[in-house]
């Protein structure tokens with residue numbers, strides 16, 4: 001009993017962050033409920049005997065991938081790419097760099113990219129094209145969050161959890177300078193935290 005209490009009190013909670021968040025945007029409960037709905041949609045769209053290869057985009061998509069894969073009622077084969085365009089900033093550099101490539105060959109595969117957020121769209125537009133060029137049979141995108149008003153390029157997204165305002169958000173995998181990824185909810189980062197950034 002004592003061990004359980006200690007475990008839960010050490011989880012990162014929005015109320016422990018003081019004024020670092022200006023508000024909670026999507027709660028852990030809302031994320032869980034929406035993810036289950038998305039999983040049912042994905043199961044309905046792919047034949048049971050040909051499930052897609054899930055490609056998670058490190059590092060932000062770790063939480064979505066872990067939760068989505070466990071929610072899906074088919075064998076969820078997973079692979080990972082690491083790309084980065086934000087670094088320790090709230091603005092995209094516009095340059096997508098591959099930091100880790102897939103281990104899996106994609107010829108003839110149905111691929112489902114799993115992402116935490118589509119902001120400018122630059123990362124996903126680039127990644128979708130990159131995976132298609134490897135001979136995948138189909139490439140679809142599943143993202144937990146999307147900022148429609150921030151789009152710099154159009155990206156065709158098959159599964160979206162929540163459309164959100166343009167504010168910089170953290171939690172549920174999303175970071176600012178590698179912090180806040182293990183926050184259970186998604187919150188808006190208070191501007192004073194990144195004040196001074198150019």
Ligand SMILES: O=P(O)(O)OC[C@H]1O[C@H](OP(=O)(O)OP(=O)(O)O)[C@H](O)[C@@H]1O
Pocket residue numbers: 057058059060061083084085086087092115116117118119120121122123124174175
């Ligand atoms: O639509 P965009 O403007 O391209 O932004 C979305 C991308 O930015 C974030 O990754 P980031 O580059 O911060 O790497 P990380 O996942 O390791 O945090 C996020 O996880 C997406 O991959």
Ligand code: HPA
Pocket residue numbers: 086117119167168169170174175176
């Ligand atoms: O709002 C955001 N928060 C964290 N990482 C991000 N990468 C793109 N947009 C965001």
Ligand SMILES: [Mg+2]
Pocket residue numbers: 060086087174175176
């Ligand atoms: Mg990031």
